[in-house]
Amino acid sequence: MIHLIIHLAVLLILPPLLLGVIVKTKAWFAGRVGAPLLQPYYDIFKLMRRSLVLSTTTTWIFRAAPLVTVSTALLAGLLIPIGGGGAPLTFAGDLIFFAYLFGLARFFTASAALDTGSAFEGMGAAREVTFACLSEPALFFALLVLAKVSGSLSLTGMLLGTTGAGAAHATAPLVLISIGLFIVLLAETCRIPVDDPTTHLELTMIHEAMVLDHSGPLFGLILYGAAVKLLVLGTVLLRVVAPFTFGRAWLDWPLYLVEILGLAAVIGVVESIMARLQMRHVPYLLVGALLFCGFGFILLIR
Amino acid sequence: MFLDLILLAILLAAVSGLPGLVMPRSSVWGERIAAACMAVAAVAGLAGVVGGLRGAGGAACGFPWPAAGNGVVGLDALSAFFLAPILLVGGIGPLYGLGYWPQRIHRRNGRKLRLFWGLLVAGMALLVIGRHAMSFLLGWEIMALSAFFLVATEDERKESRRASWIYLVATHVSTLTLFGLFALWRSATGSYLLEPVSPETLRLGTRHLLFLLALIAFGIKAGMMPLHFWLPGAHASAPCHVSAILSGVVLKMGIYGLVRWLALLPVPPAAWGSIVLALGVVSGLLGVVYAIGQHDIKRLLAYHSVENIGIILMGLGIALLGRSTGHVGWVVLGMGGCLLHVWNHSLFKSLLFLAAGAVVHGAHTRQIDRLGGLARGMPWSAAGFLVGAVAICGLPPLNGFVSELFIYLGLFHAALAGSAMAMVGVPVLAAIGALAVACFVKVYGTAFLGVARTPAAAHAREAPVTMRMPLLILAACCAVIGLAPVLVAPALDASTRCWMAGVAPGTPAIRGLAPLGGIGALGAALVAGLAAAAVLGRRRHAARRARPAITWDCGYARPSPRMQYTATSLAQMIVGLFAPVLRPHVQHPRVDGLFPAPVAAHSHVDDAVLDRMLLPMGRRLANSFGWFRRFQRGLTQNYMLYILIMLLVLLGTLLPIRAMVERWLAR
Structure with missing residues (x-):
């Protein structure tokens, strides 16, 4: 019960802090003081209190999309193990539900972008749905590897079962899919080198271009949903990279917090030392992720 | 009892278009009667389906058809499963047609459409309850031909005519393969009945051949790549509710055929599964x-x-x-x-x-x-x-x-x-x-x-x-x-x-x-959460109305639809x-000069099989057979003469020449 409460608390409260850590890391690299760590919370709270401006072209889809984004991300967060214990909800095959929840969010976000009738948002939607066609197969190859290593078809079993005695030979595949999953994480959460969340040029955006017309509470929901997605996908990656637990909740939760904030810092470092790729080069990066995950699987079954 | 319900549904569906034929073209009663008939057929049939799925299909029923002994029909769970979409979509289509294809606007082809809609549904239902090669083929051909007339509903349009002819060719290649399949089945098992046989009856080679023939025949019908070439054109040029039944149900008859045949063939080799899986991946x-x-x-x-x-x-x-x-x-x-x-x-x-x-x-x-x-x-x-x-x-x-x-x-x-x-x-x-x-x-x-x-x-x-x-x-x-x-x-x-x-x-x-x-509960939770959030959001913003504005286009003040x-x-x-x-x-258009003239860009994707392989091949074949035209005189008598000559030649090959030669030598 306590575990469930902490799980929910972390899932609901922690995500914006990750954005704060990323921004702070980038500021540190650039030699600036940067915004406070809690700035994303202030932003979201402020947005939630502001009034809406709606484009005259939009329909209910435009208003529904942020709700779908947030609720699917939170539901996905209930399917993964955070901290030491298992997930609140788990059943064989929940990994597919997990992956397809993000598909549902993508469908509505991209449709909402087209609802505004703006060329920029259409461009963003086109990029988002195209790149997903490459990152989804990579994700499923990674899930295949995890299923094979752990012998389980539920996310909890897969993500907590990679440290068993039989998993020693799986080190190389796990390393390969970690790289692949990291690229998928960067792509799905719209980070450099795939997308630049801070860009000011509409032509070069992906995710930001899709939400140009969202304002007030709707935009607050989108920011929050993106942060939850970062936490959820980041946790999956962490469980693959560092599947260690102490078996004691009071040690595991702090360990998890250190790990996830560390991951945010790593993303900040990547964002600081890399430039965004040219848009036509992004597919190569994603195919690279697909290759990492695919070769990981082949290594495993050889 | 449940099989009788299905037979009643088939009968009702088959005659649903007939009253319209004897009524004047201006009358709206034909379409109403057809829609009512199809709705009753669907309800009766779906009741039968429920029984069939419970395993209460009852005894098989023979229907007298002297040409092939007895055509046999029966209802088992698999038949009932495939009957459900046939009856559901078949039943609501005419209702949709009342608004979409009303008789008062489509006087010329409305009656034809409804007649063949009923026949299509009846044919498919007969096909899935067929337990004998003949009843199966009868249903198959009724389905194939009524689908042809449905695709060609608007036969005054060139696009429809072309699509329906391509469809007719494809479906007959499929039927011809089915003839081969059933003939082989008959010669291997000694019966036209479609019932599982013991593994000893069929040699492995025969089994492979049966599988291959079934894959081709049913694959064409199902629209499996690369045998899908007829499908996009036919489904695009038919009226929309016809496209719905063609895409939603008629294709499934190919799947039904494949599923049924694979149930008949004993002990499938592992390669078959991989082949079907590979074809699925490609399609x-x-x-x-x-x-x-x-x-x-x-x-x-x-x-x-x-x-x-x-x-x-x-x-x-x-x-x-x-x-x-x-x-x-x-x-x-x-x-x-x-x-x-x-x-x-x-x-x-x-x-x-x-x-x-x-x-x-x-x-x-x-x-x-x-x-x-x-x-x-x-x-x-x-x-x-x-x-x-x-x-x-x-x-x-x-x-x-x-x-x-x-x-x-x-x-x-x-x-x-x-x-x-x-x-x-x-x-x-x-x-x-x-x-x-x-x-x-x-x-x-x-x-x-x-x-x-x-x-x-x-x-x-x-x-x-x-x-x-x-x-x-x-x-x-x-x-x-x-x-x-x-x-x-x-x-x-x-x-x-x-x-x-x-x-x-x-x-x-x-x-x-x-x-x-699990997935049911999570799905329900998702829907409930969204509904709750939507209600909350609406209540909160009821007080402060959202401000309308134009879409953000980099500060451009007059965005246009284009x-x-x-x-x-x-x-x-x-x-x-x-x-x-x-x-x-x-x-890509060329744009040059200070004040370029209006230009247009085009892009389209052809079908790989039809437009890049079959049509060029057909054209080349037609060209190389140009000399054959001298036999084409356009006189019916001429063609009858060819038929007579052909028959004589065939009869000649049937003569017991070898026996005659042997007898002559022995003399």
Whole structure:
């Protein structure tokens, strides 16, 4: 019960802090003081209190999309193990539900972008749905590897079962899919080198271009949903990279917090030392992720 | 008793179009009688289906047909399973037709359409209850020919005529292969009855040949790549509710044939499962990729049928693999996915075609790039299309997700046990899902959202209530299966058991292998959460009204509808990624000078099989047979003479020449 409460608390409260850590890391690299760590919370709270401006072209889809984004991300967060214990909800095959929840969010976000009738948002939607066609197969190859290593078809079993005695030979595949999953994480959460969340040029955006017309509470929901997605996908990656637990909740939760904030810092470092790729080069990066995950699987079954 | 209900439904469906024929063309009663007949047939038949799924089909019934002894019909769970979509879509189609194809507007072909609609439904129902080669073939040909007349409903249009002829050729290649199949079956088993035989009866070579013939014959009907070439044209040029039944139900008859034959053939070799799985992977991926390249909403939906047939074949492949390797769990998951996707596809594809019909009805165009903003003028049709789109992408919480989940689970099990094709299948199915999302974002976003691109789209009005009712029924079915998959579990179990009859009598239930309760509960939670959030948001913002503004276009103050992103642009990156397969034709205009003249750019994607292989090959063949024309005099007497000569030659070869020679030598 306590575990469930902490799980929910972390899932609901922690995500914006990750954005704060990323921004702070980038500021540190650039030699600036940067915004406070809690700035994303202030932003979201402020947005939630502001009034809406709606484009005259939009329909209910435009208003529904942020709700779908947030609720699917939170539901996905209930399917993964955070901290030491298992997930609140788990059943064989929940990994597919997990992956397809993000598909549902993508469908509505991209449709909402087209609802505004703006060329920029259409461009963003086109990029988002195209790149997903490459990152989804990579994700499923990674899930295949995890299923094979752990012998389980539920996310909890897969993500907590990679440290068993039989998993020693799986080190190389796990390393390969970690790289692949990291690229998928960067792509799905719209980070450099795939997308630049801070860009000011509409032509070069992906995710930001899709939400140009969202304002007030709707935009607050989108920011929050993106942060939850970062936490959820980041946790999956962490469980693959560092599947260690102490078996004691009071040690595991702090360990998890250190790990996830560390991951945010790593993303900040990547964002600081890399430039965004040219848009036509992004597919190569994603195919690279697909290759990492695919070769990981082949290594495993050889 | 239940079989009698089905027979009653067949009879009613077959005669439903007849009253209209004897009434004057101006009378509206013909269409009303037909719709009522089909509705009664559907209700009676669906009652029979419920009985059939419970295993209460009763004894087989012979119907006297002297040419082939007795044609036999019977009802088992598998037949009942496939009867359900036939009767449902067949029953609500004429209701939709009352608004979409009313007799007072379509005086010339309305009566023809309704006559052949009834015959099509009757033919398909006869086909699935046929237990004898002759009744099967009878149903098959009634179905094939009435579908031909339905595709050619608007035979004054060149496009319809061309599509229907291509369809007729394809379907007869399929029928001819079926003749070969049944002849071989007869010679190997000694009977035309379609009943499972013992493994000793059939040699392995015969079994392989039977499998190959069945794959070709039923693959053409199902629209499996690369035998799908007839499908996009035929489904695009028919009236929309005809496209709905062609795509949603008639294709499934190919799947039914394949499923039924594989139940008859004993001990499938492991290679068959891999072949079916590989064909499913190819059809699924190429189907959706071709769909993305289309500009015509109905052609796009037609290519999506190829994709979904691919997914269904993937399920069947897993089931076959499980059957030949003795993994009953794979059979249950694969067959469950295959069969449930048959139902699901018939629901959401009919829904999509009917909603597309409402678009054509309202905006008078099928070109996606000439639509836009339809969700304002026709909110109900837009909502119906949205439900169909989410379902066909396999997204939770609708029905498409449930069947894809079964297939995923089967693929995972098989892949972890070392099946190479299944390892390819998992990421490909993921890619298919993502591509389908891309494709339906393109259609839904361009056609229904944004601003109208043409005056016709701006003035589109909502369809009449007779067209909205069918949308509502189909959307409700999609939601029910998605939110409460436990409800369909008994039907799936009964059909799988029927398919495995004689192989593994105690097949486990799908409930134990797939998390039916889990996905149902999570889907319901998602819907409930969204509904609650929507109510809360609405209450909060009721006080402070949102301020309307124009869309942000980098500060440009007067955005116009033509500045919207088009469907073609949206698809451009994906078409580019798959350019080696699609080979899109793109014509870039030249723009030069200070004041360039207006120019136009074109791009389109041809079908690889029809436009790049079959048609050029046919043209070359026709050219090389130019000399043959001298035999073509256009005189009936001449042709009769040829027939006489041919018959004499054939008779000559039948003469016992060898015996005669031997007798002569012995003398």
